[in-house]
Amino acid sequence: MLINFTLNHKPVSVDAPADITLLTLLRDHFKLTGTKEACEVGECGACAVLLDEELVNSCLVAAPSVIGREVITIEGIHDEDGNPNDLQRNFIDKGAVQCGFCTPGMVIAGEALLAIKAEPSRLEIREALAGNLCRCTGYMQIVDAIETTAKGRAEKRNQEKRER
Amino acid sequence: MAKFDYVLAKTMDDAVRLLNEPDLRSIPLAGGTDIYVAIRVNPIWFDRLVDIQRIPELNEVSMENDEVKIGAAVTFSHAIKNPILQKTAPFLVEACKTIGGPAVRNCGTFGGNVSNAAACADSLPALVCLEAIAHLRSSKGQRQVKVEDLVTGPHQTQIEPGELLTHFTFKAPPDSAKSCFIKIGRRKAQSISRLSIAVIGTVDAAGLVNYVHVCPGAAVATPVLFPKVEDVLLGKKPDKETITAAADRLVADMIESTGRRWSTEYKEITLKAIAERSLTKIFLEDGHHVN
Numbered sequence: 001m002l003i004n005f006t007l008n009h010k011p012v013s014v015d016a017p018a019d020i021t022l023l024t025l026l027r028d029h030f031k032l033t034g035t036k037e038a039c040e041v042g043e044c045g046a047c048a049v050l051l052d053e054e055l056v057n058s059c060l061v062a063a064p065s066v067i068g069r070e071v072i073t074i075e076g077i078h079d080e081d082g083n084p085n086d087l088q089r090n091f092i093d094k095g096a097v098q099c100g101f102c103t104p105g106m107v108i109a110g111e112a113l114l115a116i117k118a119e120p121s122r123l124e125i126r127e128a129l130a131g132n133l134c135r136c137t138g139y140m141q142i143v144d145a146i147e148t149t150a151k152g153r154a155e156k157r158n159q160e161k162r163e164r
Numbered sequence: 165m166a167k168f169d170y171v172l173a174k175t176m177d178d179a180v181r182l183l184n185e186p187d188l189r190s191i192p193l194a195g196g197t198d199i200y201v202a203i204r205v206n207p208i209w210f211d212r213l214v215d216i217q218r219i220p221e222l223n224e225v226s227m228e229n230d231e232v233k234i235g236a237a238v239t240f241s242h243a244i245k246n247p248i249l250q251k252t253a254p255f256l257v258e259a260c261k262t263i264g265g266p267a268v269r270n271c272g273t274f275g276g277n278v279s280n281a282a283a284c285a286d287s288l289p290a291l292v293c294l295e296a297i298a299h300l301r302s303s304k305g306q307r308q309v310k311v312e313d314l315v316t317g318p319h320q321t322q323i324e325p326g327e328l329l330t331h332f333t334f335k336a337p338p339d340s341a342k343s344c345f346i347k348i349g350r351r352k353a354q355s356i357s358r359l360s361i362a363v364i365g366t367v368d369a370a371g372l373v374n375y376v377h378v379c380p381g382a383a384v385a386t387p388v389l390f391p392k393v394e395d396v397l398l399g400k401k402p403d404k405e406t407i408t409a410a411a412d413r414l415v416a417d418m419i420e421s422t423g424r425r426w427s428t429e430y431k432e433i434t435l436k437a438i439a440e441r442s443l444t445k446i447f448l449e450d451g452h453h454v455n
Contacts, residue, residue, distance in 0.1 A: 001170070017166040021200060041201045042268050043354060054241075057267045060200040062193060064170040065215050112266070130353030131265020 005066045007032075008076030022061035023047045026073055034074035034104045045132030048105035048112075049073050055112035057131070074104035077111060086152055087111060090145040098136030105132050110146040118157075119150050169212040176221055176301070176330065182214045184303040184326040192216045192328055194237045195271035197264070198280040222275070222330060225249060234332045236275025240287075244269070252336040255343035255362050256290035262347045263287070265354045275329045281315045284382040288315065289362035290345055292387045293377040294334040302327040315386045341366050341375070342446035346438045357382050359434050363442045365397070373397045373447070378414060383435055384421040390414055393439075402447035411439035 004013045026032045036046035040059045047058040050072040079085045113128035173179035183190045193213040222237035225246045240260040277287045296311045343364035349355030365376035396410040
């Protein structure tokens with residue numbers, strides 16, 4: 001069936017089977033392999049994407065249910081020049097990436113949190129990451145990266161206010 | 165070849181019509197968090213998913229007079245943020261917070277949680293305590309069933325093929341009511357309830373219990389009220405001894421219902437503890453919940 005939606009800010013249209021998940025649609029039909037396939041039962045968060053700005057596990061979303069909606073994958077998260085954005089740079093700087101498999105989902109979950117909560121507490125960050133499993137880092141560095149990004153963005157907003 | 169088809173229902177009438185088309189096994193799709201897990205392990209039992217997520221009425225929480233209405237496609241994230249539910253059913257909100265992680269709560273719905281009818285479903289104990297009514301619609305008409313009766317066994321309900329669970333209603337508890345939900349899982353998030361309990365109650369001017377409901381989750385085959393436990397409390401001062409007597413009664417009733425199973429050794433101790441803790445919380449302390 002024809003599936004029309006907005007993918008990483010661009011309108012797209014694809015003919016795909018009705019019985020696949022959004023995860024399969026992204027990886028197999030759009031070759032966007034940044035979204036990872038792991039548990040496939042909504043436990044691990046490796047397949048997390050933003051659907052209409054909300055965090056979802058793409059392994060549990062019916063592909064045709066995104067018709068007319070907006071999907072952002074890790075490929076859609078970057079600076080204007082295409083380089084890693086502040087959150088992604090902080091993941092690198094804080095050592096929040098080891099094997100890297102959970103990283104796309106972690107970054108997406110971090111962005112989902114920062115979109116609704118500008119300055120989250122460490123507890124709130126941990127709760128926002130509760131559905132994303134990492135077997136390497138022990139989470140502390142990931143929490144650090146998101147916390148540092150929140151502070152950086154707040155500082156930037158304040159500076160912009162002062163300049164105005 | 166796709167193993168099943170998908171169709172989007174735009175209105176309630178649309179959904180009921182699509183679910184009742186002959187020679188096609190159609191089932192409703194809301195958040196997908198149970199269906200897409202189930203089809204990985206079970207043979208596919210339907211021909212078509214009827215997507216009900218975008219039907220406006222099914223996404224509403226509202227209150228008219230004293231009656232609270234929750235649409236079947238309302239997600240747990242929506243419920244957590246909803247002021248009507250925060251005020252009238254804080255223990256239901258607490259239960260929603262314990263479900264999965266943020267991504268699951270953004271998709272998972274009340275209609276799905278109830279119709280999937282897992283023994284450990286986290287929204288069920290509070291809905292049963294609230295004496296919530298499930299509203300069902302099909303081409304034959306409408307009917308209402310108490311949530312407690314709707315669930316007939318683990319993963320079994322009275323919902324007929326072609327029937328759409330549209331919403332739940334419950335009478336808002338009195339303002340003086342205090343409620344509590346406790347869940348025991350293997351970790352704080354993304355966990356399946358090993359055991360849970362929802363309790364709600366009030367005391368009269370003399371400090372005697374005049375309203376109480378107790379519903380444990382994952383204790384017996386379906387989430388039900390325990391009238392004999394409530395009888396231990398009703399008309400009494402809810403002191404430590406009475407609460408312990410009620411908790412003991414609950415454990416005895418659970419074992420009477422299930423027999424002594426492999427998990428009983430664990431559950432009898434744990435259920436007693438969370439029953440005491442939740443009843444203490446609502447009758448002897450101020451708060452709504454502990455976790």
